[in-house]
Amino acid sequence: QAQVVESGGGTVQAGGSLKVSCTVSSYAYSWAWFRQAPGKEREGVAVLTRDNWTRYANSVKGRFTIAQENSYTVIHLHMNILNTEDTALYVCAADPAFYPYDQNWQDEARYKYWGQGTQVTVSS
DSSP states (O other): OOOEEEEOOEEEETTOOEEEEEEESSOOSEEEEEEEOTTSOOEEEEEEETTOOEEEOTTTTTTEEEEEETTTTEEEEEEOSOOGGGOEEEEEEEEOSOOTTOTTTTOGGGOSEEOOOEEEEEEO
16 A cells, blocks of 8 residues: 655645645556545545646636656645635545546545645635
8 A cells, every 4th residue: 555645734824825745655647635624525626647637626726736746756736825715634645547637536536545634724
C-alpha cells in the first residue's frame, strides 16, 4: 500500500495565498486534492494526470492551481485569493489506473491511495 503524505497547511488571512503539497510512495497516474470542512461533505477540488490534464471544482476555478514537480514526485496545490469558505482539511488522493480525461474525477471511489490530510484555516 502506498504512503501518501501531505504538507504545507496552516493559517492565512482572507485574500492570502498558501501551498499544500503531496508525495506518494508508489506509481500513480492521477492525483487529486479533496477537502472536507466541518459539517460538510468531502469535495473534490482539483485533479492532475500524467497527461497534464487538469480539472477544478467550480468553487476554486481561477484561484487554485494543481501542479507537479520533479517528474510527478511532488504534487502541489497553489491556493490564491483564499476566503473563509476555503477552510478545511485538505486531503491528497492518488490512483495508478489509467483513466484519461475522467469526468468522474471527483468520485472518491476512483482513488486507491489516500493521505491523512493537512489543515488549512483562513481567518477573516
